[in-house]
Amino acid sequence: MDHEVILLDSNQGSNQHTYSIGEAAKMIGSTVKTIRYYDEIGLVHPSLHTEGGHRLYTPQDLWRLELITTLRYLNFGIPDIRKLMSGELGVSQALDLQMEALETQIGTLSSMLSILQQAKQHEAETPLHAGHSLSYVSSLVDSITAHAKKRKQFVSAKMKESHLLDGIPQEWRVSFLHFFDKYLMKDTKMSAEQTMAWNEIQEIINDPGYFADLARLELPFFTMANHPQVEAEVWVKKMEEIRIRATEALSKQWPPDSPAVQAIVQDFVMLYASNERTGDPEVFFRTQAQYMLDSVTERILRFNRLCMVVNPAWSEIVDGINLLQEGMRLRLQQMEED
Template identity: 30%
Template sequence: MDGNDPLYSIGDLARRTGLTVKTIRFYADTGLVPPTDRTPAGYRRYDVRALARLDLVRTLRELGLDLPAIRRVLEREASLHEVAAAHAEALEVQIRTLRLRRAVLLAVAQRSSSPEEMRLMHKLAKLSDVERRRLVHDFIDETFGGLDANPEFVAMLRSAMPELPDEPRPEQVEAWVELGELVQDPDFRAAVRRMAEHQAAERADGDRGGLHVALTGTVRSVIGGALAAGVAPGSADASPVVDALTAAYAETFERPDDAALRRWLLTRLETANDQRAERYWQLLAVINGWPVQESLREVFEWFTEALRTRLAEC
């Protein structure tokens, strides 16, 4: 140290840096900013290098670095850019967490949730992307595992995972919480398992399951027209609508349009027409920001009732 360098008291440093005397004394006692010298009476004195060191400590603390990290920088055990990069990454995680908590609180405020609902929302919302995928994959494994169901459909299920954005909207948090509850519901799992078993049985009988997808547009169009016209499924006016649709199924699957086909079709409709299955895809669309597809619930409920009525008349 140059004997001509000015020395500052703790009070001088406090005025220059805006830190309290107590804080500067703490940094001195922990060795982060040791005094340059002491007066004969034992009072601490600091030179310009200590002042610069103190200013760096203050800046790093304001950026949120903890004292061990600051010590590594000061003692050159780690470079400043390495510590800054690690801290920036940690801050990014904290920011995502805070955004998620904000979304949960907004969702709670909007739906007047109970304390128990709020705890559940927070528990499910704070799951990581990997944990969310694991929850859905566990659901798929239990419902479709060990069965030769439609492989294209199972592959689509596994590829369509819930992906909450870094800053989710309250409705996305709500949708994820509802989806998380749904895939853990034993009754829903049992219902989907029955659907999967029905798919597997159809495949064993040589049924070309993918053709059902091609018929969905026909069903939507024909029954949509009946609904628009106010045709009740149990009325006589529903008969030609049912006849047109069973004829389309018979042609597609190269089967006779008889009572056996209609019983097969009714069984399939009753097994597959669980509104929770449609809700699953609606919730997934909200979470991932996809367009929510038009509901087919009313269409297939009409078809099921109309077909049941026609079979009862046979």
């Protein structure tokens, strides 16, 4: 060790070793730039600074940095690492999510390898048509890639087959699919990984159990849509406003029990109030929020995770919902205590 600093930590009342950012980088096998980045995004702050403002890291800081380095090696994303280290995401759940992600990547690589192998075989079998294999590769990719038109046709057919939306007015059927159409039906060519995720989404949608889960989860929507307090277009605009506010709350790292997040939670839950079910707002909130929390199944969660692969922008919706759900739990706990 080239340099070691001994400082008194006023919080612990005892001496402890501290290390410069350069030393910390060497000890965990990373770079100064990376450690500085973790500080800037609030993932790991140095416990101390020199009088000149230079970062100093304690052994506990080094342990956290080492853990982040390990998780990054295992391909964990920064948002999941943040949730894991804050306790928002349990270790078992984090490992399950990462294994699912890696399994999707393995499937993606297998699919890509198969295409390349077929192209090489085609090249060997048609030596007089050198270069045609590139066109062959393109045709193979096109044959497995689900463009927006194909995706829309598939979803439309499954919705009709399930009869899920038969009981609500036409304008509310469009509202029901608003976010799905906006984010998942974009007319862009998907990557190999996105194609693999879409294939699994189709498998889930083909499972009658998924539609049973969805019908249970969306029962409050169907009830509201048949006796709405606002028009369908207005409801969609309000939902978009909720999404924007939740995204802002996440970016500013407002806690679920903060007044700002609780205001979003209140507005979100009350959007499902109908003319026939408003009654006492507090009673409605309690019943509706508990139903929303109890109706989420593993199939629904997996579907959302796959949607995030198809379009990363879907993560804003999922993260926003997670924030609101945590806000609901805290609000319901407070109601019980009161």
